[in-house]
Amino acid sequence: MFLDKVITPIEANVKDWNSISVDRYYEDINVDVEVAVGILDISRDIPNTFLAKRTYDKTFFYVNRMLKMKMCTYVGFHKSVDKILECALQTNKKYCMIACQGLLMYRGPSLLQQSIQYAKKNPQFFVVGHIMDKKKQHYLTTGSYPGLHRQYLFVNVQTWKNLGKPTFNEIGVFQDRKPEMQNYELSEETIHSDYTPAWIRKAEGSTKYSVIADGSNWIDAACRNNITIENLDNDMRACKVFLYPYIDSDKLAEVWNNKDTHKIDKLTNQSQKAWMRKLSYQEEIEKDRVYAFNTETLSGEGVRTDGKLIDHLFSAAAGFKPIAILEANGFHSGTTVHYFDWCQASLDYKKHLLETWDGYDLDKWLLENDLKYNFSSTYRGNYKKFWEQELKDFGGSLAFQRLWDRYRKLTHEFYVIDIVNESAKLMDKINNVHGTKVLWTTNIWSSEMLNWNVEPEQLEKHWLAFKDAIPSDLVLYGHDYMAVDMNESVRNKNSVKHISYKNNWSKLQ
Amino acid sequence: MNSEDQIKLEKYWKENCKEYLYKFPEQFDPKWLVMESGWPFFRLSALDDQPWKEMYAEAESLIDKFHVHRDEYGKGWRSLTLHGLNEDTQTLDSYGDRQETIKQLDWTWVAEKCPVTKKFLTDVWPAEYLNRVRFMLLEPGGYILPHQDRADEEKRLSVCNISLNNPEGCEFVMKDQGRVPFDDNGSAFLMDISNVHSVWNRSDKPRLHMIIHYELGRRVRDFFYVLRQSYYTNRG
Numbered sequence: 001m002f003l004d005k006v007i008t009p010i011e012a013n014v015k016d017w018n019s020i021s022v023d024r025y026y027e028d029i030n031v032d033v034e035v036a037v038g039i040l041d042i043s044r045d046i047p048n049t050f051l052a053k054r055t056y057d058k059t060f061f062y063v064n065r066m067l068k069m070k071m072c073t074y075v076g077f078h079k080s081v082d083k084i085l086e087c088a089l090q091t092n093k094k095y096c097m098i099a100c101q102g103l104l105m106y107r108g109p110s111l112l113q114q115s116i117q118y119a120k121k122n123p124q125f126f127v128v129g130h131i132m133d134k135k136k137q138h139y140l141t142t143g144s145y146p147g148l149h150r151q152y153l154f155v156n157v158q159t160w161k162n163l164g165k166p167t168f169n170e171i172g173v174f175q176d177r178k179p180e181m182q183n184y185e186l187s188e189e190t191i192h193s194d195y196t197p198a199w200i201r202k203a204e205g206s207t208k209y210s211v212i213a214d215g216s217n218w219i220d221a222a223c224r225n226n227i228t229i230e231n232l233d234n235d236m237r238a239c240k241v242f243l244y245p246y247i248d249s250d251k252l253a254e255v256w257n258n259k260d261t262h263k264i265d266k267l268t269n270q271s272q273k274a275w276m277r278k279l280s281y282q283e284e285i286e287k288d289r290v291y292a293f294n295t296e297t298l299s300g301e302g303v304r305t306d307g308k309l310i311d312h313l314f315s316a317a318a319g320f321k322p323i324a325i326l327e328a329n330g331f332h333s334g335t336t337v338h339y340f341d342w343c344q345a346s347l348d349y350k351k352h353l354l355e356t357w358d359g360y361d362l363d364k365w366l367l368e369n370d371l372k373y374n375f376s377s378t379y380r381g382n383y384k385k386f387w388e389q390e391l392k393d394f395g396g397s398l399a400f401q402r403l404w405d406r407y408r409k410l411t412h413e414f415y416v417i418d419i420v421n422e423s424a425k426l427m428d429k430i431n432n433v434h435g436t437k438v439l440w441t442t443n444i445w446s447s448e449m450l451n452w453n454v455e456p457e458q459l460e461k462h463w464l465a466f467k468d469a470i471p472s473d474l475v476l477y478g479h480d481y482m483a484v485d486m487n488e489s490v491r492n493k494n495s496v497k498h499i500s501y502k503n504n505w506s507k508l509q
Numbered sequence: 510m511n512s513e514d515q516i517k518l519e520k521y522w523k524e525n526c527k528e529y530l531y532k533f534p535e536q537f538d539p540k541w542l543v544m545e546s547g548w549p550f551f552r553l554s555a556l557d558d559q560p561w562k563e564m565y566a567e568a569e570s571l572i573d574k575f576h577v578h579r580d581e582y583g584k585g586w587r588s589l590t591l592h593g594l595n596e597d598t599q600t601l602d603s604y605g606d607r608q609e610t611i612k613q614l615d616w617t618w619v620a621e622k623c624p625v626t627k628k629f630l631t632d633v634w635p636a637e638y639l640n641r642v643r644f645m646l647l648e649p650g651g652y653i654l655p656h657q658d659r660a661d662e663e664k665r666l667s668v669c670n671i672s673l674n675n676p677e678g679c680e681f682v683m684k685d686q687g688r689v690p691f692d693d694n695g696s697a698f699l700m701d702i703s704n705v706h707s708v709w710n711r712s713d714k715p716r717l718h719m720i721i722h723y724e725l726g727r728r729v730r731d732f733f734y735v736l737r738q739s740y741y742t743n744r745g
Contacts, residue, residue: 045733047737170729171727171729171730172637172725172727172728176608176611176638177611177638177726
């Protein structure tokens with residue numbers, strides 16, 4: 001049944017590495033009891049102030065998604081790993097995920113789930129992170145003891161405590177006071193480059209080093225205590241991207257909003273380049289992108305009209321969620337469906353589908369019209385699989401077809417409206433009709449591209465203007481700008497505010 | 510001043526007292542700046558707002574405690590050690606086993622009399638370890654003849670020289686490079702002391718500087734941060 005919460009194991013989901021949208025079936029995975037998440041503040045190392053702020057904003061954006069799914073508890077934006085871990089200890093969390101400013105965990109829920117699975121299999125582990133043996137690659141770490149890249153660390157808080165809460169040391173250079181480090185053994189197997197061993201463990205003896213890397217002392221502490229540290233595997237790595245905001249900062253800032261492909265190509269860091277190319281492509285295709293299915297994290301669900309049939313449904317032109325809302329709350333032959341979208345193609349698709357599709361075998365209809373519309377790559381090529389999932393949600397093919405027949409006969413209106421920048425237009429339409437009115441905005445307010453292009457403080461202003469204009473009798477579905485169900489944030493006053501960036505590095509200590 | 514020194518200094522000043530012109534690359538690269546730029550000195554502008562005047566007052570209050578320094582090639586040059594072996598610490602390599610010497614380094618009584626200066630060194634100065642830190646006094650009319658503290662092949666910016674004051678008429682000049690533009694209101698410079706250099710205080714006021722020898726340790730990124738802030742300020 002569609003309204004049942006669907007939690008499908010990761011393996012059952014279709015992986016779409018080309019898409020930056022999250023998987024839909026992670027809604028309400030409740031693993032909050034164990035994990036703290038904190039953002040490591042590296043603003044000191046980011047020359048461009050715009051980029052420092054925006055990389056924090058985006059890292060927080062992805063963390064917030066996990067918070068909203070009740071997967072973890074946020075312990076703040078701090079200048080040191082130690083401070084984040086202390087906060088995790090104070091909140092009695094078993095594990096702590098440390099995400100560096102500039103880390104985009106676009107599949108954060110999956111990363112967290114994999115990390116927890118690892119923890120359960122290895123209860124004595126200390127840390128999972130990017131083991132770096134870059135002694136030959138980087139001038140600052142030539143001859144260095146191996147380290148842990150600060151972009152992502154998943155820490156067993158109890159082990160950290162048992163080891164005496166070692167500070168996560170930064171890169172160091174020494175002339176007179178070279179630290180003595182435990183000798184180590186590296187796996188022959190590497191993850192993706194010769195500087196990323198699969199694991200590191202103790203070897204006999206110790207050696208003095210004149211250069212150490214980030215987290216070298218954690219590796220030393222682990223080795224001294226016979227703890228093996230493992231690297232992130234490729235599945236974990238595929239859940240995130242790090243923007244290295246301290247490299248080519250001005251150049252990255254320049255292409256952040258204006259995604260000029262020629263300028264993107266001049267970025268020297270491959271992660272930055274690949275991500276910005278992907279965003280540039282995404283922005284281009286979203287101009288006429290059509291969503292045949294709802295692949296975003298599902299908005300709040302349930303019956304919300306207190307038993308009254310829906311007279312007017314105002315809906316984003318995406319997927320089958322509007323039909324599900326109509327079915328859940330009930331509707332009648334005089335119900336009107338008002339579709340709005342900023343994209344004409346989405347409205348054209350809806351009209352076309354209503355006019356020509358009989359409610360059977362959507363996958364075949366989509367294949368026939370595959371070249372006519374710019375369908376999301378998430379399900380392009382997987383229509384059958386997604387359609388089968390949809391049918392399962394609706395209770396089978398027959399049940400859906402009957403519903404579709406009733407739905408087709410309703411009055412359908414179509415409006416090109418950008419609800420973020422033109423919310424008054426939508427409110428005018430809503431205020432001009434009477435009866436039981438329902439609005440579904442899907443994840444428009446909390447969508448990835450919107451949050452990339454608009455600063456959260458600015459978006460908050462737009463959202464508040466929208467929120468203030470919502471009539472009191474309008475039933476709400478969809479997310480607010482913080483990905484909180486609008487019913488919760490607007491009607492039940494359980495809103496969450498974006499935690500704005502603050503530069504804590506005006507003084508070095 | 511004897512006439513021989515006078516002639517030597519005047520000739521040196523005539524040949525070398527000029528403005529040094531920087532060429533700033535578009536991208537900031539800390540390693541290049543310190544190791545490869547060939548820059549003889551570099552102002553740490555990020556530290557411009559430090560309480561130099563208060564530090565000056567602390568040093569000046571101890572002016573009768575300073576010890577004569579290297580009088581074999583200068584006159585009126587004195588020092589007082591804040592961090593070292595004692596209040597009159599010489600170069601660390603002059604005490605035998607350097608490792609043993611390093612272990613004995615500590616604050617001297619001078620630091621306890623100079624809380625503002627000590628706070629700067631512990632809380633602001635971006636290095637994990639301090640080696641020798643001294644106030645340096647050059648009396649009115651005093652001078653330090655041209656000399657070199659490091660071999661030619663060891664070119665790099667290293668030691669930090671801070672002007673707590675720098676009265677008009679007192680100049681620090683590097684051979685073939687130019688005059689270090691120390692500020693009378695306080696200024697910090699990284700110096701490449703492999704360059705031949707000389708100081709001449711032709712004012713009627715004592716000149717008080719502080720020299721910091723340090724080891725970065727685990728504060729490389731803090732140091733780079735100060736360098737970067739300074740780089741963009743200096744570049745304008």
